[in-house]
Amino acid sequence: MPELPEVETVKRGLAPSMEGARLERLELRRADLRFAFPEAFAERVAGRTIRALGRRAKYLLIDLEDGATVIAHLGMSGSFRIEEGAENAIPGSFHQARSKDVKHDHVIFHLNGAGASRRVIYNDPRRFGFMDLVRRSDLDLYPAFRDLGPEPTGNAFDAVYLAARFAGKSQPLKSALLDQKNIAGLGNIYVCEALWRSQLSPQRAAGTLVTKGGKAKKELVDLTEAIRAVIADAIAAGGSSLRDHIQTDGSLGYFQHSFCAYDREGQPCRTSGCHGTVGRIVQAGRSTFFCASCQK
Known part of the structure; x- marks a missing residue:
């Protein structure tokens, strides 16, 4: 999709x-x-x-x-x-x-x-x-918009906002990021890429990125910046163009050639200095791609 x-x-x-x-x-x-x-x-x-x-x-x-x-x-x-x-x-x-x-x-x-x-x-x-x-x-x-969270490209989206949403949550980080009530429009591809960029495990509890006082840890700040960056890069490249997606002029986007985690199961991790391999697990019925060596 x-x-x-x-x-x-x-x-x-x-x-x-x-x-x-x-x-x-x-x-x-x-x-x-x-x-x-x-x-x-x-x-x-x-x-x-x-x-x-x-x-x-x-x-x-x-x-x-x-x-x-x-x-x-x-x-x-x-x-x-x-x-x-x-x-x-x-x-x-x-x-x-x-x-x-x-x-x-x-x-x-x-x-x-x-x-x-x-x-x-x-x-x-x-x-x-x-x-x-x-x-x-x-x-x-409108039913589809009524409970949507902020856009990841908008001013309302930042680490302070995510800290308030994630505080005390044991929900896996991947699931929390896919929850449209937290962030509008994020999907499986770009969540995998943002987690890889910020070196965070998709299995980690969302609440561990927030201090006991409810403040965003540096890891959450880094994740927020990674989400913004991966979305910006994908838009600049014209989208991932996976499967049936094409641009309106009939041409394909090229961001799929830059994926570092998504759909790279069994391939070397691209993190500098990491000698791990990208693996795949299933979370809530969806494939998650990440490097267990550097994403903690």
Whole structure:
């Protein structure tokens, strides 16, 4: 499933084509994705101008001029591509060659702006993604957002905040970091990478990073900085592009070539001076990759 950097990459890729454009028509080629589309979805958004694109955790937000927001989740295999030119042009003018089978094109945003027409196409072979429509003013009340923690890229996220969340907790550190109530948008890949960078064991109790007085230990400060850094690096590289994820122009990101822990079972640890090997364990049904020699 795409994590925060992948969704941020999609948002940045779509923004030049969607922001400021008029949504002439929303074409729904089926009645549902993972869930049914909102009632009268196409009719409610037709003719609206797209004011801005945003992101909350792993969700793409499309803000319309009337105060409504389209919420889009990519699921396991969802992706967007951009086509420009006449609708019946063959093959059309693509940013890159088509990257998905057109039989899985389920939603098409027909746009007009800056003197050109274009189509933003949502493709999802497994149909685990979904779209919803809510008032922008009600976003914080949306079920998926109501209990979310702060963004790891925002000002509210720091070691002081994490110390308050982790104090007295015996929960394994990996599980605590994946808890969306603690931090919004972090997933398995980047948690493994952040723990490796900060040389902390995923099995360590979260509360051990906090003093008896509730203050953040240096290890927690280092972890916070590692989380920020690994997310920033992944966004700069265009996301991990694992499995089905691609950028909106059809190209792949490259951060997967820089992984130091994730999916490197049996390979030498890349920590300077460490002679250990990356291992894999299963925590809460998910694979965790770490070096037991240097991550304590």
